[in-house]
Amino acid sequence: MRLYIAEKPDLARAIADALGGGARGNGFIQVGADRVTWCFGHMLQLLVPEDYDINLKRWRMEDLPIINVPWRKKPGKDKGEQLDVIKGLLAQAQEVVHAGDPDDEGQLLVDEVIADAGYRGPVWRVLINDNNKALVQRALGALRPNEEFAGLSAAAEARQVADQMVGFNLSRAYTLAARARGAEGLWTVGRVQTPVLGLVVRRDRAHAGHVAVFYYVVGGSFTCESLRFRAVYQVAPGDPVDDEGRLCDATAAERIASACRGRPAVVESAVTTAREEPPPLPYNLLGLQIDASRKWGYKPDAVKDITQELREKHKLITYNRSDSRYLSDEQHGDAAEVLAAIAATAPGLAAAATRGNPGLKSRAFNSSKVTAHHAIIPTGATAQWGNLTEGEQRIYMLIARAYIAQFFPNHWFDQTEAILRVKDQHRFACHSRVTTSPGWKNLYRNDGDADETVEDEADTQVDIRKLAAGQHGHCEEVTVDKRATKPPPLYTMATLLKDLTRVARYVRDQRLRDLLIAKDKAKPGEHGGIGTPATRDSIVMTLLKRGFLEENKKHLTSTRIGQEFYDGLPDTVRFPDMTALWHEQQEAIRQGKLTTEAFLKDLAKYVTAEVERVRKHGLALTVTAPPCPACGKPLARRSGNNGKFWGCTGYNEGCTFTADDNRGKPVLEPKDAPGAGKHQCPACGSPMRQRTGPTGPFWSCTTYPTCKATLPDDGAKPPKAGKAAGAQSGRGKR
Numbered sequence: 001m002r003l004y005i006a007e008k009p010d011l012a013r014a015i016a017d018a019l020g021g022g023a024r025g026n027g028f029i030q031v032g033a034d035r036v037t038w039c040f041g042h043m044l045q046l047l048v049p050e051d052y053d054i055n056l057k058r059w060r061m062e063d064l065p066i067i068n069v070p071w072r073k074k075p076g077k078d079k080g081e082q083l084d085v086i087k088g089l090l091a092q093a094q095e096v097v098h099a100g101d102p103d104d105e106g107q108l109l110v111d112e113v114i115a116d117a118g119y120r121g122p123v124w125r126v127l128i129n130d131n132n133k134a135l136v137q138r139a140l141g142a143l144r145p146n147e148e149f150a151g152l153s154a155a156a157e158a159r160q161v162a163d164q165m166v167g168f169n170l171s172r173a174y175t176l177a178a179r180a181r182g183a184e185g186l187w188t189v190g191r192v193q194t195p196v197l198g199l200v201v202r203r204d205r206a207h208a209g210h211v212a213v214f215y216y217v218v219g220g221s222f223t224c225e226s227l228r229f230r231a232v233y234q235v236a237p238g239d240p241v242d243d244e245g246r247l248c249d250a251t252a253a254e255r256i257a258s259a260c261r262g263r264p265a266v267v268e269s270a271v272t273t274a275r276e277e278p279p280p281l282p283y284n285l286l287g288l289q290i291d292a293s294r295k296w297g298y299k300p301d302a303v304k305d306i307t308q309e310l311r312e313k314h315k316l317i318t319y320n321r322s323d324s325r326y327l328s329d330e331q332h333g334d335a336a337e338v339l340a341a342i343a344a345t346a347p348g349l350a351a352a353a354t355r356g357n358p359g360l361k362s363r364a365f366n367s368s369k370v371t372a373h374h375a376i377i378p379t380g381a382t383a384q385w386g387n388l389t390e391g392e393q394r395i396y397m398l399i400a401r402a403y404i405a406q407f408f409p410n411h412w413f414d415q416t417e418a419i420l421r422v423k424d425q426h427r428f429a430c431h432s433r434v435t436t437s438p439g440w441k442n443l444y445r446n447d448g449d450a451d452e453t454v455e456d457e458a459d460t461q462v463d464i465r466k467l468a469a470g471q472h473g474h475c476e477e478v479t480v481d482k483r484a485t486k487p488p489p490l491y492t493m494a495t496l497l498k499d500l501t502r503v504a505r506y507v508r509d510q511r512l513r514d515l516l517i518a519k520d521k522a523k524p525g526e527h528g529g530i531g532t533p534a535t536r537d538s539i540v541m542t543l544l545k546r547g548f549l550e551e552n553k554k555h556l557t558s559t560r561i562g563q564e565f566y567d568g569l570p571d572t573v574r575f576p577d578m579t580a581l582w583h584e585q586q587e588a589i590r591q592g593k594l595t596t597e598a599f600l601k602d603l604a605k606y607v608t609a610e611v612e613r614v615r616k617h618g619l620a621l622t623v624t625a626p627p628c629p630a631c632g633k634p635l636a637r638r639s640g641n642n643g644k645f646w647g648c649t650g651y652n653e654g655c656t657f658t659a660d661d662n663r664g665k666p667v668l669e670p671k672d673a674p675g676a677g678k679h680q681c682p683a684c685g686s687p688m689r690q691r692t693g694p695t696g697p698f699w700s701c702t703t704y705p706t707c708k709a710t711l712p713d714d715g716a717k718p719p720k721a722g723k724a725a726g727a728q729s730g731r732g733k734r
Contacts, residue, residue, distance in 0.1 A: 003093035004036040004126075005086060005110050007100045010319070012038035014131035015099060018140060027085030035089055039100075043083045044073040044112050046164050061176050064611045065169045067604045069597070071161050073112065087117040095122045098146050102127040103372040104590075107149050108156035125149055129370050130328045131318075151590035158589055158596040159582065162603050163191055169607045170573065173614040174565070180618060180649050182625030182634025186546060187565060191578050192531045193539050197548050198574040199499060199506065201558045201566045203491055210487030215246035216253035217457055217481045220428050222265055222420060224473025229462040231420055231428035233260075250482070257478040260422040265475045268427065270418040270467035277413070279405035279440040281325035281364050282375035283398065284525065285533035286497060291398060293494040297554070298391070300497060300537030306391045307376070310399075314388065315381040316345065317399055321534040322373035325364070325525055332365045335407060337380040342400045344382045346393075349400050352443055356407035364406050369524050377403045401443055408440035418467050422475050429458045434465065490555040493540070500536050503576045504528020515580040530579050561621070568619045570610065626666060630657040635666055657702075660691060667691065683709035 006012035012029060015036050016022045022031035029036040049056035049066045051074065056063055075083050090096065096114060100106035114123060123146035128139045170189035178187045218233035233256060235241055240249040247253050283291075285304065292298040298306075307320035335358035343353040364375065378400050388396065417431045435441070489495070499506075504516035504527060516528035531539055540556075543549040548562030558566070572578055588594035625634040633650035635657075646659040646666035659666040681688050681701040688699045690713065697713035 001093050002034040002095050002097060003089050004034065004097045004099055005113065006036065006038045007106055007109055008040070008319075009038045011099060011128060011131060012036045014128075014133070014136050015140070018133050018136035027082050028089060035093075037086050037089055038082075039086070039109060039113065040079060040082060041076075042105075042109050042112075043076055043079045043086070044116060045076045046160065047072045047074055049168060059172050059176055061173065061615055064173055064615075065604070065608045066172075067165065067607070069161070069600050069604065071164075073116065083113070086113055090114065090117040090119045093119070093121065095124065096146075097124045097126055097140075097143065098149075099126050099128060101372040102129055104152045104156035104159075106372060107152040108160070111146075111150075111153040112157075123147075129372055130331065130367075130374055132328060132330045132334075135328060135330050151592055154596050155586040155589045158586055158599050161596075161600060162582065165600070165603060165607055166191055166573075166578075169611055170614075173611045174568070174619055177614050177619035178565075178621060179636050180634075181621045182636045182649055183561070183621055184637050187619075188542070188546060189569070189573055190539070191573070191582070192535070193542060194569060194573045195503065195530055195576045195579070196496075196500065196539055197543055197558065197562060197566055199503065200491055200496065200543075200549055200556065201563050202506075203488055204558050204563075207487040207490055210485075212484040213242065213248075215242060215244075215248050215483050215485070216250060217483055218247065218253050218256050219457070219479050219481065220260060220422070220475050221477045222428070222473050222475055224265070224267060224420075224471055225466055227462060227464060227466060228476075229430060229432075229460045229464055231418070231430035231460070232457040234419075234427045234429050236425065236427070250480070253480045256426060257480050260426050260428075260475050261478045263422050263475050265420045265422045265428075265473045267467050267469055267471040267473065268419040268421045269469050270416065270464070270471075272414050272416040272465050274436070275413055275415050276410040277441075278363050278410050279408060280402060282327065282377050282402045282406065284322050284325045284375060285320060286323070286501065286525075286536065287325065288376065288395065288398060289537060290494045290497050292395060293492070293497070296394065297493075299541065300493065301541050302391070303395065304534075304537055306389075306395045309389075310392055310396055314383050314392070316379060316383055316396055318375075318377055318379060319373050320376055322376055323523060323526070323533045324369070324371045324373050325375045326369040327365050327374050327377065328367040328370055329365050330367070331374065331377075332361050334380065338378050338403065339407065341380045341382050342378050342404065345378075345385060346397060346400055347385055349397065349404060352401070352404050356404050358407060360407045360409070362406040371523060405440040405443050408443065409437065411435065411439040411441040412437040414465055416464050416467070418464055420473065420475075428475075430460045430464065431458055432460050432462060432464045434463050490557055492554050493551075493556055496540065496556055497536060500531055501525060501529040502527040503530050504580075507576055507580065509577070512577050512580040515584050516576060519580070519583045530576050564621050565619075568621070570613075572606075626668065628655060628657050629668060631655040635659065637661060637664070637666075681707060681709050682711070683707055 004012070004015050006015055016029040016031050019031045019034070019036070022029045022036070025035070027037060047068065049068070051072075052068055056066065096119065098107075098110045098114070100110040124143040125146040125148065126139050126143055128136055130136075167188070167190050171187065174187040174189055178185075220231055220233065222229055222231055233247075235245060235247060239247060240252050242248040285307070288307065289298075289300040289303045292303045293300065304320070307317060310317045311320045335356075339353045339356050339358060343350040376399055378396070385393065413433050413435045415431065415433050418429070420428045420430075422428065491499075504513045507513040507516060507528075513528065520526035520528055540549070543562070544551070547559055548565060549556055550559050566574055585594060585599050589596060589599060625636060627633065628635050628648040628650065631648060631650050631653075633648055633655065635646045636649050638645055638647045644661035646661055648655040648657040659668055661667070680686070684701060684707045686707065687702050688711065689702055690697055691700050699711040699713060701707040701709045
């Protein structure tokens with residue numbers, strides 16, 4: 001029996017179909033003597049520290065660093081049943097075909113299941129990035145030995161273990177250091193998460209610290225051949241300019257204006273060129289998240305959830321977590337079916353889908369540019385429009401419109417570039433763009449401009465195609481506009497997501513910048529990025545949840561604690577440097593030049609040193625927590641069995657002071673409270689104090705949590721001996 005193990009159920013169905021179809025079993029498809037089964041993403045996950053030692057569930061600085069090498073794995077949540085099915089099939093198989101996605105993670109995902117099952121037979125590799133039947137059949141006819149891809153699996157595992165090692169150790173170290181200062185919450189550190197925080201912090205500070213520099217734009221109003229239009233002065237040698245080549249002297253700008261105002265002008269050159277613009281490529285997940293944020297303010301995780309529903313519940317779109325914006329050449333043959341499905345599903349796109357020409361083949365159909373997956377497009381399935389939520393309708397419309405655009409003609413326009421000369425030495429430029437055939441642009445008429453626009457002073461709304469070299473005109477008026485440089489714009493959700501695909505531009509070290517760019521050389525649309533389309537949204541949402549980032553209207557900015565946390569971190573984690581360095585080392589692992597163990601050994605040295613630095617120097621935070629009445633260390637707000645309470649950060653040094661929480665503030669009895677410190681605990685003999693709980697005042701042992709004795713209150717008087725039986729009532733239990 002030959003066993004095919006696919007990464008996802010839909011690929012398993014495509015493989016079974018390509019093999020001739022079969023009968024569905026429990027967790028597999030029977031195809032003749034062979035079987036096709038599937039995974040649901042990673043079936044195994046790394047053990048966490050407390051899996052190795054239950055005592056590590058409690059976070060303590062003295063337990064760090066935690067270096068779990070060699071590492072072990074366990075079944076992922078809700079994966080056990082299918083994992084058992086796969087292992088049972090592996091025990092019966094004479095040979096296996098590995099059908100994970102054709103990338104590092106896809107290689108590891110199936111390899112680790114095969115290894116965990118102890119299978120020792122022959123394994124073949126099939127590379128499938130498109131569920132088109134003809135392509136799947138072609139791929140199945142070109143099997144390769146799985147050992148050829150061992151380097152991909154090793155690199156993915158090295159990255160997985162390394163991310164856990166950095167995340168667990170540094171997150172625990174910094175959280176404990178923050179708690180020692182009286183801070184709340186989790187202070188998490190990650191190879192991708194922390195550089196994202198760094199991007200926002202540095203952008204906020206550059207925006208706030210921007211010092212405006214003034215420059216001058218000289219613009220002229222011209223008439224020529226019955227046309228009236230605006231043109232902009234072009235700086236000449238000898239003009240006073242700043243580092244950006246802009247006029248920076250007001251006197252010089254006024255002198256130029258005076259020299260040209262009311263003077264004759266001549267057209268030095270005028271060139272009109274017919275140009276065409278192809279339709280935008282279909283969406284990948286990131287592009288979809290950016291546009292949905294820009295148009296409706298949707299959070300990236302919400303977009304991912306909506307696409308998951310469109311894919312799994314309604315069967316209306318293809319794989320939704322793709323990082324590709326291209327389609328295979330073979331998918332062009334499905335155009336008529338998909339266009340018809342769009343017309344039947346989305347009333348607002350029915351006319352456009354009907355006008356689409358399935359015979360046109362846009363640049364999107366290029367098999368050589370498809371990565372592990374192809375772009376997100378509609379399927380041939382249909383649905384009742386009214387059964388979709390508003391979010392599902394909007395996202396489907398975006399995906400469907402981008403697909404329809406591939407079957408509309410290119411947008412054609414005439415672009416005219418003109419230069420006018422005044423008094424022979426002063427040159428002014430202008431250009432215009434006139435649509436001659438809108439093509440696919442008709443589908444995007446109601447779309448606003450993207451967030452990032454480049455202002456061009458020389459643009460004119462007038463059609464200047466009639467201009468020709470040698471024509472004479474007149475410079476009617478000249479103005480001098482004083483401009484101030486603008487600070488870098490604050491991030492929005494859309495612009496931050498876009499920057500995550502090109503963070504290399506912010507890396508100071510040229511070698512590291514080149515490494516990041518090289519990492520993405522086979523990924524169209526990625527130019528030295530960090531994270532993946534499937535994880536970037538959750539990373540941003542984690543930073544918001546932790547309180548390191550916040551949304552102010554449409555802007556995404558860093559908070560005070562986010563900035564203080566950033567300041568306390570080393571450059572290796574707050575810049576994308578680690579991702580670049582890891583890429584270099586993982587490439588060596590792929591090529592067999594470096595072992596996973598050697599890579600992790602070096603990383604363990606770095607983690608150990610960083611933990612020691614945090615242990616020694618702590619984390620400088622501005623915390624307003626009140627001091628402990630018993631020892632003077634900061635109090636910290638904690639969570640207990642009965643809700644929030646306050647505890648001393650010197651707990652590990654022996655201080656057991658606690659206080660109730662009242663709307664985020666500790667309830668601290670004044671030193672002269674009635675009976676304070678004068679009554680002995682009936683259980684241990686220690687002093688008791690009066691406190692206030694959810695149901696009113698009571699008396700508690702001052703050695704809590706060592707002794708949890710409590711007594712009912714009797715009007716702030718010493719508790720009556722007869723009520724001592726309630727000493728273990730647990731009324732004050734956290």
